[in-house]
Amino acid sequence: MHRTAKKQNRILAVCLAGGFTTMLDNSVLNIAVPALRSSLEASATQIQWIVAGYSLAFGLALIPGGRLGDLRGRKQFFVAGIALFVVAGLFAAAATDPWLLVVLRLLQGAGAGLVNSQMIGTLQDVFTGPARTRALGLYQVTCAVAIALGPPLGGALIALAGPEWGWRLAFLISAPSGLATLVLAVRHLPRPAPRTTPAPGTAPGAARGLASLDPLGLLLTAAITVAVMLPFVTSAPLPAQLGLGAAAVAMAVLLARWQRHCVATGRQPLIHPALPRSAPYTLGTLTAMAQFGASLAGGLVLVMFLQDGLGLSPLAAAAVTLPSAVAMAVVSSFAWRAVQRFGAHLVPLGLTLALAAVLLSGLAALWTTGPWLPVLLGLGQLCTGxxxxxxxxxxxxxVLRYAPAEAAGVAGGILQMSQRIAAAVGISAISGIYLNSSAATPGTAYFQAALACTAVFALALLLSVLANRSTPDQPAPAPAPAPRPEVREGAVQGD
Structure with a gap:
């Protein structure tokens, strides 16, 4: 038992290291973008692709990565993803052309997506019950610490090395942890043990080889992701946005029909049939989308308001937002215990707190001026964290409790991909409210953006309540056990 726990802790450490590496890179670079733009003389479009291309490639890699991990085992894809991430980062630090940097960021995003899809699947494979909630909580703590360290580290690198070398060092800062993660993954992740349990309605032994990956389902999912995210990550004109939206709807209908056809003909579908039929999984995923989109958009708008509206330096703005990451790390460390006591009521409680904190922060920006405003906004960040x-x-x-074991990677990939789409939509829409506001003062513009975030948090609260009410007594069915011998009527079955 002790050896099993020790092995589980090593696997958890590998997953936490992977999460720390990928999150640190993204949060460090965000604050180094102005220096990068000046150094490479990059256009606004190129900067937009450097920043948003990472998230787009990240989202595209999640479901295929989860599917590959479910079918072929997770270790080799984790190792490949972290290796791609590190190598692309090293080349990015030496880039002299903006478009080359765009390509390298796309590769980094693909590597990060491949790694993260394996992490969620691995944690589901290795842990169950309260131990799984604890593992996911520690994963969130690690990500919060990485996000908290990113802005001050990026600001310090720019201040010490100057604009030309500072942004290059920002790309290199995640390399040591990435290399350490690679070594730990090779040593401690379990050997590939692909699942062979077919989805319901699938004949045993069917759809082997390439067909088992459902290439058409993968292609349609990737196309839908691009069609949904592209208008928001590139600020496409309205006609293009409408065209891409219509294409996404049409492809979603085609994907749904294709998945039903796969089940009916005995093939393995990309999306396990139990996932779309599960109300708790669907509503919980929508809750995560609304919460994630509102949180990231609210954080970005706050940073813009602190620097453009209040004139704070990047380091001072990072100090105001730091309490959010610290509070998230601290609370996540014991939330897995609290959920055992308060159960499903914990999520609506947290969303209510977030809603109130964002609304009060907006009111503070509207009614307060002077040196006390950053302090009040920092307290608001403490509550939102x-x-x-x-x-x-x-x-x-x-949410993942209702994912069958043989679809753990795809279920986690869908959840994370949905959050990435929500982030792209939320950041574009809510930052647009702030930037395009006709308000006379930045404080009023920030209040309007905060109202939009409050509305999204209210939607998340409603969805979480509906998810709790729809929760069945049992989670999604596990693979069927072996048939038991038939017992004659009237016979007594022994223990």
Whole structure:
């Protein structure tokens, strides 16, 4: 028993290291973008692709990565993903052309997506029950710490090395942890043990080889992801947005029909049939989308308001937002215990706290001026971080509880991809409210953006309540056990 626990802790450490590496890179670079733009003389479009291309490639890699891990085992794809991430980062640090940097960021995003899809699947494979909630909570703590360290580290690198070398060092800063993660993954992740349990309605032994990956399903899913995210990550004109939206709807209908056809003909579908039929999984995923989109959009708008509206330096703005990451890390560390006591009520409680904190922060910006405003906004960030700690890992554990074991990677990939889409939509829409506001003062513009975030948090709260009411007594069915001998009527079955 002790050896099993020790092995599980090593696997958890590998997953936490992977999460830390990928999150640190993204949060460090965000604050180095102005220096990068000046150094490479990059256009606004190129900068947009450097920043948003990472998220687009990340989202595209999640479901295929999860599917590959489910069918072929997770270790080799984790190792390949982290290796791609590190190598692309090293080349990015030496880039002299903006478009080359765009390509390298796309490769980094694909590597990060491949790694993260294997992490969620691995945690589901190795842990169950409260231990799984604890593992997911520690994963969120690690990500919060990485996000918290990113802005001050990026600001310090720019200040010490100057604009030309500072952004290059920002790309290199995740290399040591990435290399350490690679070594740990090779040593401690379990050997590939692909699942062979067919989906319901699939004949045993069917759809082997390439067909088992459902290439048409993968292609349609990738196309839908691009069609949904592209208008928001590139600020496409309205006609293009409408065209891509219509294409996404048409492809979603085609994907649904194709998945039903796969089940009917005995093939393995990309999306396990139990997932779309599960109301708790669907509503919980929508809750995660609304919470994630509102949180990231609210954080970005706050940073813009602190620097453009209040004139704070990047380091001072990072100090105001730091309490959010610290509070999320602290609360996530014990939320897995609290969920055992309060159960499903913990997520609505956290969303209520987030809603109130964002609304009060907006009111503070509207009514308060002077040196006390950053302090009040920092207190608001403390509350929003605590709220995220109460929501993210408990909701994630609750959602993934209704994913069958043979679809663990795809279920986690869908959840993370949905959050990436929500982030792209939320950041584009809510930052647009702030930037395009006709308000006379930045404080009023920030209040309007905060109202939009409040509305999205209210939607998340409603969805979480509906998810709790729809929760059945039992989670999604596990693979069927072997047939038991028939017992004659009237016979007594022994223990």
């Amino acid at each position: 605590a709220a995220a700690g109460l929501v993210v890992s408990p909701n994630q554990a609750q």
